[in-house]
Amino acid sequence: MKRGHSNLELKVGIFVLVALLALGYLSLQLGEETISAQKTYPLLALFDDVSGLVTGATVKMAGVEIGRVAQIGLSNGKALVHMNIYKGVKITKDALATIRTEGVLGDRYIEIRQGRGPEVLKPGDLIVKTSPPMDLETLITEVGPIVRDIQVITHNLREAVEGSDLKGMIRNLSQASASLKMVTDRLSQGQGTLGRLLVDETVYQHLENTVANLDEVMAQVREGKGTLGHFLVDDSIYNELKRLIATTQEAADSLNDISKNLASGKGTLGKLLMDESLYRNLSEAAVRLNEISDRLASGKGTLGKLLVDDSLYDELKQAVINVNRAAVGAQEVLPTTVLGTIGSAVLQ
Numbered sequence: 001m002k003r004g005h006s007n008l009e010l011k012v013g014i015f016v017l018v019a020l021l022a023l024g025y026l027s028l029q030l031g032e033e034t035i036s037a038q039k040t041y042p043l044l045a046l047f048d049d050v051s052g053l054v055t056g057a058t059v060k061m062a063g064v065e066i067g068r069v070a071q072i073g074l075s076n077g078k079a080l081v082h083m084n085i086y087k088g089v090k091i092t093k094d095a096l097a098t099i100r101t102e103g104v105l106g107d108r109y110i111e112i113r114q115g116r117g118p119e120v121l122k123p124g125d126l127i128v129k130t131s132p133p134m135d136l137e138t139l140i141t142e143v144g145p146i147v148r149d150i151q152v153i154t155h156n157l158r159e160a161v162e163g164s165d166l167k168g169m170i171r172n173l174s175q176a177s178a179s180l181k182m183v184t185d186r187l188s189q190g191q192g193t194l195g196r197l198l199v200d201e202t203v204y205q206h207l208e209n210t211v212a213n214l215d216e217v218m219a220q221v222r223e224g225k226g227t228l229g230h231f232l233v234d235d236s237i238y239n240e241l242k243r244l245i246a247t248t249q250e251a252a253d254s255l256n257d258i259s260k261n262l263a264s265g266k267g268t269l270g271k272l273l274m275d276e277s278l279y280r281n282l283s284e285a286a287v288r289l290n291e292i293s294d295r296l297a298s299g300k301g302t303l304g305k306l307l308v309d310d311s312l313y314d315e316l317k318q319a320v321i322n323v324n325r326a327a328v329g330a331q332e333v334l335p336t337t338v339l340g341t342i343g344s345a346v347l348q
Helices: 002-030 136-163 166-188 192-199 201-222 226-233 235-264 267-274 276-297 301-308 310-347
Strands: 040-047 058-061 064-075 078-086 096-101 108-113 129-131
Touching: 040 064, 040 096, 040 129
Parallel strands: 058 108, 096 129
Antiparallel strands: 040 078, 058 064, 064 078, 096 108
């Protein structure tokens, strides 16, 4: 009797133990935990709001679980989330952590999107870039005015369509489409200026040749060829222009000084310009010269008589003739006189 009772207790104990083991295994599976714990390293993230996120929530990347939320606390008015990330999962420093929801009303989890930077976070580092969860109430509040605006627009459109001639609008649209088709047909056939530009390749070839010529010209300019090229690369022309400008400036300064001297009556030209006494003297001299010319023209005085009396001219002409005759006679007599003088000297 005692032996049978002991066997029953043993069976009950084994059954209870198996049931407890099964219950623990199911609890772990339902809690999305594995029996063999994976090795992890800690990471932190700051959020403005973590509503709905609880300890033990999953951390995913590209839909794959990479860790769990270990603890949620406050830090300077923000939610500080401690995460345990599985070993072997590398997260970049410019990664983005976002709180998302499974389905519409499901549990909250943290999704991490990798950045493009080469550097990765070390254990205990903070994910700087975070995004709070989308609040359903806020979403409804924001979508509400948009829905109302859409309703107003559709109502206005319905009133506009009902109050207008819809058939006329369709007719106008049909005519416009027919005209547009005619224009496109003319363009495709190369009619008109625009049609020729679309189908005639000669214009394109001319433009291509023009561009090639411009490239060649620019290449020659860059190489310093031609007048424009010399202007761009030759510094001597710039220096010459600079010296010319300096010389012109000096000349302008000199002209300025001369004009100041003239204005102040300095120098001969300045006195001629500013001193009226010279003008009066010149005027008086001109009057006297005019009187002298009148006297000469009327034959007054010796010089006047020389100018108007022909007899003096005839007498001077006859005197010149007599002088010429005397010179000729002297030339003829002079050799005989010289020979006689020489003969007398020899005879003596």
